[in-house]
Amino acid sequence: MRTAAALIIGNEVLTGKVQEENVAPLARELFSLGVSLRRVVVCPDEIDVIVSDLNALRSGHDHVFTSGGVGPTHDDVTIPAVAAAFGRAVVRSAELEAQIRGYFHGRPVGEEHLRMAEIPEGAELLRTAEVPWPTVVIDNVYVLPGVPQAFRMKLVGLRERLRTDSPFVSEAVYTLSDEAGIAALLTRLAAEHPSVLIGSYVKWRDPEYKTKVTFDGRDPDAVKRAADALVAALPPAELVRRS
């Protein structure tokens, strides 16, 4: 099974200035591709912490995605940290420098703009149809931007590279059941459908439903059978809908 982890480099998340927005689309994308996202770490914009986290994550997962810290300012330290984690130097990519200069159509380009051409030595510049700017990839680490629109655009471009031949599928059953009232039933279903991961989630003050039960797996038939079994066992008045 292919596994993944994400390292969110973000003082702005840790100080509550912004709601983190990149994990959800990454998680959905990986799920649909059949890659198991096992771990997310949010760390501060500090090189030594990033190096330590990245080295732990990349040795334990098939893919690691970083988010944030790739701009031109003093608080953007992801590239030097990734380079340090791999024991590589930071070098200026001639290819990226040419692209930046092209973007400015001959107007002067400052050192600050050229910081955006810096990459860990030997890193791959992965170009895809979705974005003009390539993604820095080194070994199993994908360096993605923190700006949510840019993150999502680049993520789409990685789809073919990450796809496995056994995507996950998920079904959900929305109920008016009290969670404790169906706990024993769910325990039984989990035992009877061992290839399906069953989760239950309470929603407060929702006019539509009280408890949502999810069924995840790689075998669509097995997932459907488990959801069918819940629907068959529920008191009909407690079933809201399935999806």
Next chain:
Amino acid sequence: MRTAAALIIGNEVLTGKVQEENVAPLARELFSLGVSLRRVVVCPDEIDVIVSDLNALRSGHDHVFTSGGVGPTHDDVTIPAVAAAFGRAVVRSAELEAQIRGYFHGRPVGEEHLRMAEIPEGAELLRTAEVPWPTVVIDNVYVLPGVPQAFRMKLVGLRERLRTDSPFVSEAVYTLSDEAGIAALLTRLAAEHPSVLIGSYVKWRDPEYKTKVTFDGRDPDAVKRAADALVAALPPAELVRRS
């Protein structure tokens, strides 16, 4: 300096079913109380992973907050995992059992409901005015529910216990500046205001501003001086507003 970490126990986050909502209010609350949130980990609903993560986080931070996995169903494994992390047994709290039975006004109470009375042996039941249900606290670990409304209610109840005498303050300056165009200026300001943490964040396709610059610190005067210095140095046409 008081530090904190959060452990988000959530298959639903790692599979992209829900947008995580508890880190942002926790981060804002800790920031305003002067506690430095240093790290967030999102892990799956698996006891061995939770034990390992919790032990790493609690030994390195003054406070650790867990979110999720505290319901009555088979996928709720936080209490046994927290107990295992501390080498404690799981016991049924007589106090919680009485509260649950009281809630049902003499109607029969099943084993599934009584699972909600289970706590790590010796854990504190912290009662506050904000919520009828106590918060399980063991040493420096606060066990909070994943349901966002419940998480936030319990968080408010912890405020007095967590408060420090040096809260963080933050100011923000919104600009029309290109981030690279002010990078050198921000580097200089960061050097001239060493007690202030300066961050810069690009917003795509926002009609109001292009780059937001934030100033964080414990000394309100120092924070204000750093923000003043940016405003004074910016071309007036690039200044949108400050807050």
